[in-house]
Amino acid sequence: MQSQKFTLMLDSVRRLMRGGSTARALNVLRKGRPADVAQVLHELTDLDRKAVFAALSRSDTKLAAESLSELSLEEGVELLKTLEPERIAEVLQELPSDDATLFIAELPEDLRERLLDLMRIEASAEVQELLSFAEGTAGRIMTPDVFALKEDLTVAEAIAAIQDASRDVELVYYLYIVDDRNHLVGVSSLRQLLLVPPTTPLKKIMSTDVISVRTDTDQEEVAQIVARYDLLGVPVVDEENKLAGIITVDDVLDVIREEATEDIYALAGVRSEDSVLGPPLRSVRLRLPWLLVNLGTAVLAASVVHAFEATIEKVVVLAALQSIVAGMGGNAAAQTLAVIVRGLALGEVTWENGRRVLYKEVLVGVINGLANGLVAAAIVWIWFGFSSKMILIGAIIAAALVINLIIAAVAGTVIPLTFKRLNADPALASTVFVTTCTDVGGFLSFLGLATLLLRFLI
Amino acid sequence: MQSQKFTLMLDSVRRLMRGGSTARALNVLRKGRPADVAQVLHELTDLDRKAVFAALSRSDTKLAAESLSELSLEEGVELLKTLEPERIAEVLQELPSDDATLFIAELPEDLRERLLDLMRIEASAEVQELLSFAEGTAGRIMTPDVFALKEDLTVAEAIAAIQDASRDVELVYYLYIVDDRNHLVGVSSLRQLLLVPPTTPLKKIMSTDVISVRTDTDQEEVAQIVARYDLLGVPVVDEENKLAGIITVDDVLDVIREEATEDIYALAGVRSEDSVLGPPLRSVRLRLPWLLVNLGTAVLAASVVHAFEATIEKVVVLAALQSIVAGMGGNAAAQTLAVIVRGLALGEVTWENGRRVLYKEVLVGVINGLANGLVAAAIVWIWFGFSSKMILIGAIIAAALVINLIIAAVAGTVIPLTFKRLNADPALASTVFVTTCTDVGGFLSFLGLATLLLRFLI
Numbered sequence: 001m002q003s004q005k006f007t008l009m010l011d012s013v014r015r016l017m018r019g020g021s022t023a024r025a026l027n028v029l030r031k032g033r034p035a036d037v038a039q040v041l042h043e044l045t046d047l048d049r050k051a052v053f054a055a056l057s058r059s060d061t062k063l064a065a066e067s068l069s070e071l072s073l074e075e076g077v078e079l080l081k082t083l084e085p086e087r088i089a090e091v092l093q094e095l096p097s098d099d100a101t102l103f104i105a106e107l108p109e110d111l112r113e114r115l116l117d118l119m120r121i122e123a124s125a126e127v128q129e130l131l132s133f134a135e136g137t138a139g140r141i142m143t144p145d146v147f148a149l150k151e152d153l154t155v156a157e158a159i160a161a162i163q164d165a166s167r168d169v170e171l172v173y174y175l176y177i178v179d180d181r182n183h184l185v186g187v188s189s190l191r192q193l194l195l196v197p198p199t200t201p202l203k204k205i206m207s208t209d210v211i212s213v214r215t216d217t218d219q220e221e222v223a224q225i226v227a228r229y230d231l232l233g234v235p236v237v238d239e240e241n242k243l244a245g246i247i248t249v250d251d252v253l254d255v256i257r258e259e260a261t262e263d264i265y266a267l268a269g270v271r272s273e274d275s276v277l278g279p280p281l282r283s284v285r286l287r288l289p290w291l292l293v294n295l296g297t298a299v300l301a302a303s304v305v306h307a308f309e310a311t312i313e314k315v316v317v318l319a320a321l322q323s324i325v326a327g328m329g330g331n332a333a334a335q336t337l338a339v340i341v342r343g344l345a346l347g348e349v350t351w352e353n354g355r356r357v358l359y360k361e362v363l364v365g366v367i368n369g370l371a372n373g374l375v376a377a378a379i380v381w382i383w384f385g386f387s388s389k390m391i392l393i394g395a396i397i398a399a400a401l402v403i404n405l406i407i408a409a410v411a412g413t414v415i416p417l418t419f420k421r422l423n424a425d426p427a428l429a430s431t432v433f434v435t436t437c438t439d440v441g442g443f444l445s446f447l448g449l450a451t452l453l454l455r456f457l458i
Numbered sequence: 459m460q461s462q463k464f465t466l467m468l469d470s471v472r473r474l475m476r477g478g479s480t481a482r483a484l485n486v487l488r489k490g491r492p493a494d495v496a497q498v499l500h501e502l503t504d505l506d507r508k509a510v511f512a513a514l515s516r517s518d519t520k521l522a523a524e525s526l527s528e529l530s531l532e533e534g535v536e537l538l539k540t541l542e543p544e545r546i547a548e549v550l551q552e553l554p555s556d557d558a559t560l561f562i563a564e565l566p567e568d569l570r571e572r573l574l575d576l577m578r579i580e581a582s583a584e585v586q587e588l589l590s591f592a593e594g595t596a597g598r599i600m601t602p603d604v605f606a607l608k609e610d611l612t613v614a615e616a617i618a619a620i621q622d623a624s625r626d627v628e629l630v631y632y633l634y635i636v637d638d639r640n641h642l643v644g645v646s647s648l649r650q651l652l653l654v655p656p657t658t659p660l661k662k663i664m665s666t667d668v669i670s671v672r673t674d675t676d677q678e679e680v681a682q683i684v685a686r687y688d689l690l691g692v693p694v695v696d697e698e699n700k701l702a703g704i705i706t707v708d709d710v711l712d713v714i715r716e717e718a719t720e721d722i723y724a725l726a727g728v729r730s731e732d733s734v735l736g737p738p739l740r741s742v743r744l745r746l747p748w749l750l751v752n753l754g755t756a757v758l759a760a761s762v763v764h765a766f767e768a769t770i771e772k773v774v775v776l777a778a779l780q781s782i783v784a785g786m787g788g789n790a791a792a793q794t795l796a797v798i799v800r801g802l803a804l805g806e807v808t809w810e811n812g813r814r815v816l817y818k819e820v821l822v823g824v825i826n827g828l829a830n831g832l833v834a835a836a837i838v839w840i841w842f843g844f845s846s847k848m849i850l851i852g853a854i855i856a857a858a859l860v861i862n863l864i865i866a867a868v869a870g871t872v873i874p875l876t877f878k879r880l881n882a883d884p885a886l887a888s889t890v891f892v893t894t895c896t897d898v899g900g901f902l903s904f905l906g907l908a909t910l911l912l913r914f915l916i
Contacts, residue, residue, distance in 0.1 A: 035686045070686070163652050173631045173690070190648045194621050227715065228493045228528070230708035232631070232690055249707050250688035253714065257685065260718030261800050264725065268796035269789065276801035277811070280821045287793050288826055294789045295830055298782040299837055306778040312770070319777035320764040323784065324756040327897070330788075331727065331752045335745050338726035342719050343734035353735070363738045364745065371742075372749055379757055439785070 006032075010040050017048045022055045030060060037063060038070035041079070042277075050082045057083060057091050065094035068103070074273060077106045085111065089118035097126035098143045098251070105131060105140075138222050139215030141255070142236040142245030148178045149202060151185055156198035162190065173232045176243060177206045184212060184235055184243045212237050215244055219255050224347050226252045263345055266427030267337060269294070293432055301326065301439035308447035315457045317384065318450055321397060326442030328372060329404035333434045336361050336412030341427045344420050351421050358413045365409030366402065373398030389457050396453065400446035404438060411437035464490075468498050475506045480513045488518060495521060496528035499537070508540045515541060515549050523552035526561070532731060535564045543569065547576035555584035556601045556709070563589060596680050597673030599713070600694040600703030606634045607660060609643055614656035620648065631690045634701060635664045642670055642693055642701045670695050673702055677713050682805050684710045721803055724885030725795060727752070751890055759784065759897035766905035773915045775842065776908055779855060784900030786830060787862035791892045794819050794870030799885045802878050809879050816871045823867030824860065831856030847915050854911065858904035862896060869895035 009032055016025040029037050029052070037056075041049050057064040068076045068091065080088050080103060092100040092115065104112055104127055116124045126144050133139025147165055149158050158175070175193070177186040186206030196205055212235045213222050226234055226249060233248040262272045269290035274283050305312075305322065312319050340357070343349035349357055377394035384390040411434045416426035450457065467490055474483040487495050487510070495514075499507050515522040526534045526549065538546050538561060550558040550573065562570055562585055574582045584602050591597025605623055607616050616633070633651070635644040644664030654663055670693045671680050684692055684707060691706040720730045727748035732741050763770075763780065770777050798815070801807035807815055835852035842848040869892045874884035908915065 033687065035688075039686075159652060162649060190652075191620060194617060194648075227708075227711050228497075229491065230493075232707065249690065249711070250685075253685050253707070253711060256711065256714055257718070257804070260715070260722070261804075264718070264722050264796050264800050267722065267726070268792040270793045270796050274797060276797050276807050276815055277818075280818050280825075283797075283818070283822045284825045284829075287790075287822065288829055290793070291786065291789055291826055291830055292833060295782070295786060295834060295837075298785045299834075299841075301785075302778045302782055305781070306775070309774045309778060312777045313774045316767045316771045316774075316777075317764070319770045319774075319780070320760045320767060322777070323763070323781055323897075324753070324760055326781065327756045327759075328749065328753060331749055332745075334726040335728045335748070338723050338728050339732060339734050339741075342722050346715070346719075349734050357734055360735075360738050360741070364741045367738070367742045368746055368749055371746055372753055375750060376753060376757075379753075383757075439781075 006036055006039065009036060010043055013040055013052070014044070014048075017044070017052065022051060025052060026055055026059055029056065030063060034063060034066035035070045037067035041067060042071065042075065050079065053079045054083060054087075057087055061090050062094045065091045069095055069099040072275065073102060073106060074275065074278065076103060080107070085114050086118060089115050092127075093119045093123040096143050097123060097130060097145070098141055098245075101127050101130040101140065105135065133215055136219050137215065138213045138217040138219060138236045138247060139244070141219055141222075141251055142215070142247050144245040146176065146235065146243060146246040148176045148182075148184075148243055149188075151177050151179050151201075151203050151206070153202050154198065155193050155196055155200045155202065155205070158202055159193055159198075174235075176210070176235050176246070177202055178243050182242045184210060184237050184241055186210060187235075210235065212241075213247070214239065220259055220345070222247055223252050223255045223259070227256070259345060262425075263341055263427045266425060267334075267341060267431055269431060290432075294435070297432060297436040297439065300436065301443055304440055304443040305447065308443075308451060311447060311451045311454055314454065315389075315393075315450065317393065318447065321380070321393070322443055322446055324376060325397060325400045325404050325446040326439045328376075328401060329408045329438030329442045330435055332365060332368060332405045333408035333412040333438045334431075336365075336409055337416060337430055337434060340413055340416045341430065344416065344426050349417070351417060354413070354417045357417075358410070361409040361413045362406060365405040369402035369405035370398075372405070373401040376401055392453060392456055393450070396449045397446065400442065400449055403445040404442045407441040408434070408438050464494055464497065467494060468501055471498055471510070472502070472506075475502070475510065480509060483510060484513055484517055487514065488521060492521060492524035493528045495525035499525060499529065500533065508537065511537045512541060512545075515545055519548050520552045523549045527553055527557040530733065531560060531564060532733070532736070534561055538565070543572050544576060547573050550585075551577045551581040554601050555581060555588060555603070556599055556703075559585050559588040559598065563593070591673055594677050595673065596671045596675040596677060596694045596705060597702070599677055599680075599709055600673070600705050602703040604634065604693065604701060604704040606636045606640075606642075606701055609635050609637050609659075609661050609664070611660050612656065613651050613654055613658045613660065613663070616660055617651055617656070632693075634668070634693050634704070635660055636701050640700045642668060642695050642699055644668060645693075668693065670699075671705070672697065678717055678803070680705055681710050681713045681717065685714070717803060720883075721799055721885045724883060725792075725799060725889055727889060748890075752893070755890060755894040755897065758894065759901055762898055762901040763905065766901075766909060769905060769909045769912055772912065773847075773851075773908065775851070776905065779838070779851070780901055780904055782834060783855060783858045783862050783904040784897045786834075786859060787866045787896030787900045788893055790823060790826060790863045791866035791870040791896045792889075794823075794867055795874060795888055795892060798871055798874050799888065802874065802884050807875070809875060812871070812875045815875075816868070819867040819871045820864060823863040827860035827863035828856075830863070831859040834859055850911060850914055851908070854904065854907045858900065858907055861903040862900045865899040866892070866896050 009028060012028050013025045041053060044052065053064065092103060104115060116128060129144060130140055149161060173189055175188045175190060176184060177188060179185050186208050187210045188206045192205055211229055213225060215236055215238055222234065233246050235243055236245040236247060238244045265272055271286040274286045340349055377398040380390060380394040380397060415433050416430040419429060420426040467486060470486050471483045499511060502510065511522065550561060562573060574586060587602060588598055607619060631647060633646045634642060635646060637643050644666050645668045646664045650663055669687055671683060673694055673696055680692065691704050693701055694703040694705060696702045723730055729744040732744045798807055835856040838848060838852040838855060873891050874888040877887060878884040
C-alpha cells in the first residue's frame with residue numbers, strides 16, 4: 001500500500017517536471033512524508049533533483065529540511081551545496097541541531113563559518129556546541145534540547161510542564177529528572193505519572209537507576225547499550241553527570257546500519273563514502289587506491305612464485321595447481337575475518353578473550369585443512385592418475401593446505417584484534433594484510449615443499 | 459561505570475561458583491538487569507552456566523526468562539535443553555509470546571508439542587498463533603498482545619484504560635485505535651491525550667494516516683519501514699486490516715543487526731549460526747561445505763591453467779604473473795559485490811535501476827582496469843627489464859586486467875541481482891559464482907593472450 005502510493009507520487013512528479021510544472025510537482029510532494037519526499041528526490045535525475053529541492057526550500061523550508069535529513073549524508077550535502085548560503089542557513093535551522101550538525105560538519109570550512117553567522121543565534125550556538133565533540137562520539141550525535149523535569153516537582157506540575165513543552169523537543173517515552181544543578185538523578189515515564197496521585201513528588205516515583213552515556217562515549221558503544229537494554233533513548237551526561245542531551249533510538253538505528261555498512265565495505269576494501277548510485281569517478285577515486293595496494297601484494301606473491309621458476313620449469317603441472325592452495329587460504333581467512341570483525345563490532349570478541357578465540361580458529365583451520373587437503377589430493381590423483389609423482393604432488397597439496405589454513409586462522413584472528421587494540425578500524429586494513437599472508441603462505445608452502453622433494457618429482 | 463559494575467558482578471559470581479555457593483551467586487545476580495545476567499551467563503564456563511541457569515530458573519523464573527531472551531538464540535536454546543520440560547514451560551510462559559516463540563521454534567518437534575501442552579492455555583495459544591506465520595515475516599516476530607483503544611472512547615476513558623492496563627502489555631508510546639470489529643483506524647500518543655479536554659472523543663484527535671505492516675511482510679522490509687519513518691513501533695495487521703500485533707523498535711534493532719551479520723557472513727561464506735565463541739566442531743560443520751565448493755571452483759580454475767601448460771613451459775615467467783590478473787579480478791569483484799549486496803539490503807538497488815547500476819560498475823571497472831593495467835605493466839618492465847618479450851608481457855597483463863575487471867563488474871552486479879530476483883539470498887551464493895568468473899576469466903584472458911602471441915614471446 002505504502003509503496004503503491006509512493007510509486008504514484010514519483011510518477012506524477014516525474015511527469016510534471018518533464019512538463020516543466022515545478023510548482024505542481026511541489027504540490028504533489030507536499031502531500032507526502034519527509035521520508036517519501038527524500039526517496040522521490042533520490043530517484044530523480046540530478047537536474048530535476050536540484051530544481052525540485054531548490055524550489056521546495058523556497059516554498060516549504062520545513063519540508064525541505066526534513067526531507068534533507070532523510071537522504072544519505074552525501075546526497076544531502078551535494079544538494080545543499082547547490083543553494084545560496086542564506087538559503088542553506090534557513091533550511092538548516094529548521095532541523096534538530098544534531099541533524100544540522102551532521103551536514104555542517106561535511107561542508108567546506110569557509111562556508112561553515114558563513115552559515116554559523118547566518119543562522120539564528122540559538123541554532124548556531126547548539127551546532128557549535130555539538131561540533132566541539134569529536135566525530136563518532138555520543139556528544140556529536142545527541143540532541144542537546146532534551147526535555148527534563150526538576151526533581152522537586154509534583155506529578156501534577158510535571159504533567160503541566162509536559163503539556164506546555166513545545167512540540168519541537170525530541171519528546172520521548174522516558175522523562176529524565178534533574179536536580180537544581182542539572183545533574184541527572186532519575187527517570188520516569190508519562191504512563192507512570194498517570195498511575196499515582198497528582199500530589200506525589202516526582203522524587204518518590206522516579207527510578208534512580210538510570211542508564212546513561214557520556215558525551216565522549218563512542219557511538220558504537222552507545223548503540224550496543226541501547227540494543228542491550230532495549231531502550232527507546234539514552235540520556236547523555238557530561239563528566240559531572242550533568243544532563244547534556246539525549247540520543248533517541250532512531251539515531252541509534254542509523255548508527256547501527258552505518259557501522260554495519262562500514263564493516264561490509266571495509267572487508268571488501270570499499271570506503272563508506274562510496275555508494276551504489278554515486279558518480280562513477282568518485283567510486284574510482286575511492287576504490288582505486290585499495291586495488292593498487294592489492295596489486296602490490298599480488299606482485300609480492302608473484303615474486304615468491306618467480307623464485308621457484310626453476311622448479312616449475314621441471315614440473316610444469318605445479319603452475320596449474322599452485323593457485324589452489326593460495327586461493328583456499330584466502331577463502332578460509334575471509335571466513336575467520338568475517339566472524340572476528342563482526343564479533344568485535346558486537347562486543348563479543350575482546351582483547352581479553354582473544355586467545356580463546358585464536359585457539360578455536362586454529363583448531364577449525366587444522367580440521368578444515370585436513371578435510372580440504374584429503375579431497376584436493378584425491379582430486380589430483382583421479383585427475384592425473386596414480387603415478388608415484390602425482391601421488392606425491394597430491395600429498396604435497398594436502399600438507400600445504402593444512403599449513404595455509406593454519407596461517408589463515410592465525411592471520412585472520414590476530415591481525416584484526418591487533419588493529420582494534422591499536423584503536424584502528426579492524427575491518428579496513430585487515431583484509432589486505434591477511435590476504436598477503438595467505439597468498440605468500442600458499443605459494444611458499446606448496447612450491448617450497450615441491451622444491452624440497454624435487455628429486456622425487458622428476 | 460556500567461562496565462565496572464558488571465565486571466564486579468561477574469567476578470563475584472565466578473568466585474562464588476568456584477566455592478560452590480550457587481545460592482549466594484544467585485543473590486548477586488538478582489541485583490542485575492536481565493541483560494547483565496545474560497552477559498554473566500555468556501562469560502561463565504559451560505558447566506557453571508548450566509548450574510547457574512538451572513538454579514535461577516527455580517528460584518527466580520522471571521529473571522531467568524528475561525535473561526534468556528537477552529542471550530543469543532543458539533546459546534539460549536542450548537541452556538533451555540538442559541532443563542526438564544516442565545521447567546522449560548514455566549520459563550517460557552514468563553516471556554512475551556514473540557520471544558517464547560523464537561525459542562520454541564528452535565526446539566525439536568516432540569519437545570515443542572510437549573511444551574505447548576504444559577504451558578498455560580493463553581500463552582500456548584499465542585505461541586501457536588505466531589508459529590503459524592512463516593519464519594522471517596512480521597507475523598512471526600510481532601507481539602500479539604497489543605494494547606488498543608476503541609475509537610468511540612473519550613480521552614478521559616482512554617486515560618483510564620491506560621491506567622488499568624496490565625504492566626505486561628508492550629507499552630506504548632503510540633496508542634493504536636480500532637473500530638468495533640478491531641480494524642486499525644487510527645493512532646495517537648499519550649502526550650496528545652494530555653493536550654486536549656478530557657471529553658474529546660478519540661476519533662477527533664487521532665491521526666488516520668497510520669503506517670502499518672501486514673503479518674506476511676518480510677522482516678527486512680519491516681526494519682526498512684521503521685528506520686525510514688523513524689518509528690518506535692509499527693502495528694501489524696492481517697489481510698482485512700484487523701490489528702494482529704505490534705513490532706517494537708527494539709525487535710527491529712535485533713532484526714537489523716541480525717540481517718547485517720548475515721550479509722557480512724554470507725559474503726565470506728559463513729553461515730549465520732556460526733559464532734565466534736561457539737563449539738569448534740560446529741564451526742567446522744558450518745564452514746567446511748563452503749570451502750569444499752570453493753575447492754571445486756579452484757580446481758576448475760586450475761584446469762584452465764592446465765590447458766595452457768605448453769605455453770607456460772616455454773615462457774615460465776607467466777606462471778609467476780598469472781595469479782596477479784585472477785587475484786585483482788577477485789578484489790575488484792569483492793568491492794562491487796559489497797556495494798551491490800548492501801544496496802539491496804538497504805533497498806537502494808532494485809531490479810528496475812539495475813541497468814543503471816551495471817553501466818556504472820562497468821565504467822568503474824574499465825577505468826580501474828586501465829589504471830591497474832598501466833601500473834602492473836610498469837612493474838613488469840621495471841622488474842624484468844625492457845626486452846621486447848617483457849614489453850609484450852607487460853602489455854598482455856594490462857589488457858588482461860582491463861578484461862578481467864570488466865568481468866568482475868558484470869559478474870559482481872548481475873549475479874546478486876539475479877539471485878535477489880529469484881528470491882534467493884543475494885549475499886550467500888554470489889561470492890563463489892563471482893570468484894569463479896574472475897578466476898577463470900583472469901587465467902583465460904592472460905594465458906590466452908600469451909598463447910595467441912606466443913611466437914613473439916620465444
